[in-house]
Amino acid sequence: MQLPSIKQSFKVAYEYQLYFTTGLFNRENTLFTKLISDYKTFEPVKLFFVIDNGVENHHPSLVAQIGAYCKANANVMKFTNSIVVPGGEQVKNGNESIDAVLHGINTNKICRHSFVIAIGGGAVIDMVGYAAAIAHRGVKLIRIPTTVLSQNDSAVGVKNSVNAFKKKNFLGTFAPPFAIISDSSFLKTLEQRDWISGISEAIKVALIKDKSFFKYIAEHAVALKNRDMEPMQYVIYKCAEMHMEHIAQGGDPFESGSSRPLDFGHWAAHKMEFMTNYELRHGEAVAKGIALDVTYARLTGLISEEDLQHILDVMVAIGFDLSLPVKSSNKIESLLRGIEEFREHLGGELTITLIAGLGIKHDVHTIDVALMKQAIEKLNHQFALN
Incomplete structure (x- = not known):
């Protein structure tokens, strides 16, 4: 018996927002708290932070500040852990950093109703986004880009990727983030070449x-x-x-x-x-x-x-x-x-x-x-x- 083929089609609506602020984790800044509380209000949302080591070097109090911010808003969010990964394109080569993020997602029991928060330049955000997209077939991601290039280009797209077979972005996914937050205070500590280099994407x-x-x-x-x-x-x-x-x-x-x-x-x-x-x-x-x-x-x-x-x-x-x-x-x-x-x-x-x-x-x-x-x-x- 010849059975007819079955065909269906469906559409999925995607929505993500880009916010602009200064001093995101200052206690008086309510943007991050409102973003999380608007998503889910009946229990605190688990947050797992992945931070670019270049950002940590220039902002050594950031990890403590994030912890204090989450503690002050414990009715909305639960800080689980933070890890620091290397910055720059090399973080997208090999599996070490991807495995570290996946390990953190697993050990901190980050589920599809939790958030991975990526703080760093475009390469770190690419890598963390890729790990978040393949864990549990996709956990929610908030991007906090810290360079000119990531704020105006790489972090506002829907792509996540790492390098393989000596080719840039060979492995990757299309997975829109839940939100992007651009904090201008991170730009003030950029090296001159990083300040300049991101302008090329605007020229483009x-x-x-x-x-x-x-x-x-x-x-x-x-x-x-x-x-x-x-x-x-x-x-x-x-x-x-x-x-x-x-x-x-x-x-x-x-x-x-x-x-x-x-x-x-x-x-x-x-x-x-x-x-x-x-x-x-x-x-x-x-x-x-x-x-x-x-x-x-x-x-x-x-x-x-x-x-x-x-x-x-x-x-x-x-x-x-x-x-x-x-x-x-x-x-x-x-x-x-x-x-x-x-x-x-x-x-x-x-x-x-x-x-x-x-x-x-x-x-x-x-x-x-x-x-x-x-x-x-x-x-x-x-x-x-x-």
Whole structure:
């Protein structure tokens, strides 16, 4: 007997919110307490904290402050434990930190009605999000990003990931966090290179979506370099808003297609991070990747020389080093292999996002390798490595 096939479809609505504050765990700040109490009020919610060691080093009283805050609000929340993990991209390599988070979730009996709280830069938030997503097939996550890059880009997305097989973000999940809380007080202790590097993601989204936003960045380039908090907070807010809008309204939040416009400049960035053993910060590599792709766009006639130089000048004014870590022919060939690796990561047709003007996204499906080599040489000639 031939039985008919069975087919059903269903939709799942996702909602997550991004909050902005200063001094989140100060006793008088009620944001965190309200967020937890609004979720569940009939018993205290268990909380397990995972903290970036760079954050702990710059804020040595943070763990004690968190404990005191939870104790003061014991009718709403229950502090179970906190662990400290290494910061930076290396935390996404290997299983040690993932296992530490999973062990903490298990031993502290964190269930689907408890919360894992990730406090740190984008790499730590990626790793903790991945562990939270696979434990019990998903426990609730609150992200507290502490760098410019994580506040304006990586922590506001729906992706969680770690590296494997010498490829960035090879393992991962799509799992929206319960909430993201950006606390500007963490930015004040950033090293200068971390303050600057996150601006590259704002430049990226401005170049593909919003000419007026790029104009704002250009006009405030020196102020941003000089750590003026007001324009930085606006850049973070605007970039995060555009990022979240793209995820919710762009039609492909879980990247089932072959186009990923928010990864403009990233095919080269990901490869350069690996080639430098992650000595390059992600934002620094993205700046170089953007510089390379706009140079290529100029060589193909997509943008004018005036626009190219304006983009490069803005990035230099902010403080980016735009030279590429590829001087030998072997390293150039290695970098170019990143194009195919980028296609493999999504599958399907190669789709590289370029621009056809300030704020004008333009996708291409082939790359002229000879012309891309010329772009590499042109960029390295203009910003010669010492």
